[in-house]
Amino acid sequence: MSSKDWIEKDFYAVLGVDKSASSDEIKKAYRKLARESHPDHNPGDPRAEERFKAASEAYNVLSDPARRREYDEMRSLFGSGAFRRGARTGQGGAPFDVSDLFGQAAGGAGAGDRRFGGGNFSDLFSSIFSGGAGGGTGRAAGPTRGRDVEAEVALDFTDAVRGVTLPLSLRAPGVCDTCGGDGAKPGTQPRPCQVCHGAGVTTRNQGAFAFSEPCRNCQGVGTVVDEKCPECRGTGGVTKTRTLNVRFPAGVADGQRIRLTGRGEPGERGGSPGDLFVHVKVRPDDLFGRTGDDLTLTVPITFPEAVLGTDLRVPTLDGAVTLRVPPGTPSGRVLRARGKGVARRDGPAGDLLVTLDVVVPATVSDTAREALQAFDEQTPSAAREHLDVRVRRNG
Incomplete structure (x- = not known):
């Protein structure tokens, strides 16, 4: 996720919570949206799928205290509009943009150009917040952990008391079986990016500082696909249904959440998969x-x-x-x-x-x-x- 996304997207509004909402309130709002807009409950509805993705993206940031703090700081920094194009100098002069200042300092970039040493000004902050300064690789180029997945299962009262193993079908993003996840047409292979030489990032020196940003040629992946897989269209992932056997222990209670490590969405660029959280609903018994x-x-x-x-x-x-x-x-x-x-x-x-x-x-x-x-x-x-x-x- 780029810093531009952090600046332009109001994740609190997506989840329908206040900026001062607690972690439990954020979690509760996300669960409600995830249940209402889950693709399994809205087959063939692209708008519901987009709402589900947007809610997952917002929760992925706001559920992590460190990422939420960075997000709030960046939104606060740009909230006043001081660094946006169109802010005046105070003497009625021409519109002033800090990225124009850096563009001029780099030489060859005019006041109307929003590039900083060949990189977008938002990438400067992306590098700072992702540890890219000093030539680091940053978050965007490294392995990315897959997102957590939530599901809900209804159990009979007797099964909840005694324990039971049940198959659970999930419809979620997964690795494309046709290309094995590399995005290339069968019989072909991705080639190393000639711009970043497979690193996924490019580093630019500006005086005493070095700033890294995701390679624009390969989008930070490190490889380029010339002939895309016809199934996933070069993304390496598809939405598919998979079945898991989930063991519910004896005595599982109504409202309990069971965590299955590594059973969520697959990671990107070699990252570990997310977790699967199963919410248990127990049907009432006619006697007990x-x-x-x-x-x-x-x-x-x-x-x-x-x-x-x-x-x-x-x-x-x-x-x-x-x-x-x-x-x-x-x-x-x-x-x-x-x-x-x-x-x-x-x-x-x-x-x-x-x-x-x-x-x-x-x-x-x-x-x-x-x-x-x-x-x-x-x-x-x-x-x-x-x-x-x-x-x-x-x-």
């Missing part, structure tokens, strides 16, 4: 819930079972377990089945928490009504005694 490593289950019991007690057989994810309901159990009591929750590879399994719900029938037979009335007469209750005292006191 989850709280951390514990599974939860609500079980209805009858009034006689609550009063007299019973042995209750309840399901688990891999079978069943018997729990003792003691006599006089109120509705809402929680019974615990130890070790029947979420299994962990690095620790003990969670528990199954069973909440008892005493069911009151809406209608009863005459015989049942008589039995309940007899039960009520034989079991006087002081459950509301504290309320009755207040009622009598208030008259």
Whole structure:
């Protein structure tokens, strides 16, 4: 990415965040845009693909604290317009451009020429910010790490608890299979650039300083393709679908992000590939819930079972377990089945928490009504005694 891109592109506006946004806010905004504009969700929509690329480019800069700081500094430097063409000298003179000044100092370049010693003025700052001063190669010519890729996978509740391996199909840039990534037509090879001699950069001396910039002849690659690959048109990369087998560990939770190192987009010029981040969404189960490593289950019991007690057989994810309901159990009591929750590879399994719900029938037979009335007469209750005292006191 050139310094011109940094100056002209408002990455904060691309992501829809304020300049003072935190790292978490930037990440959240990027994820939302990436999901909405991902090519898999918008097949055949070039505008969505452009939005996806723009969001990825903005996040690639703003997610790195060092690069974000450089970006903010450069935008601040040029924000006032002091170095732009058209800024006046203050005495009503002709438009002044700092690049014109350098062009004149280099000799042979007129005031209207924006080149500095044969290089664009923005390349001066590109060299400074990329370590190009002193004859260094700079970022543009060296290996570039591939971008990170994000995907979302929905898991069944049972698979999330037990762990599962699933195939994941991704549609993302990859190396062209026809040319092997070198961009040349099969049967031909790229040739070393005659301008930079394969280095990818050219260095220009200006007095006591030396400035490097990407070679304009080969675009910083170091090689030139005379006959381009018909598949990728000389770029060396194509958008294609690839399938990965992703292992989701036992106990993976809803909203968790799994990182697969080196499974993102391939790097450029020998750079390492980016990473793949898989966001997990867990579908709810019709019986079980989850709280951390514990599974939860609500079980209805009858009034006689609550009063007299019973042995209750309840399901688990891999079978069943018997729990003792003691006599006089109120509705809402929680019974615990130890070790029947979420299994962990690095620790003990969670528990199954069973909440008892005493069911009151809406209608009863005459015989049942008589039995309940007899039960009520034989079991006087002081459950509301504290309320009755207040009622009598208030008259």
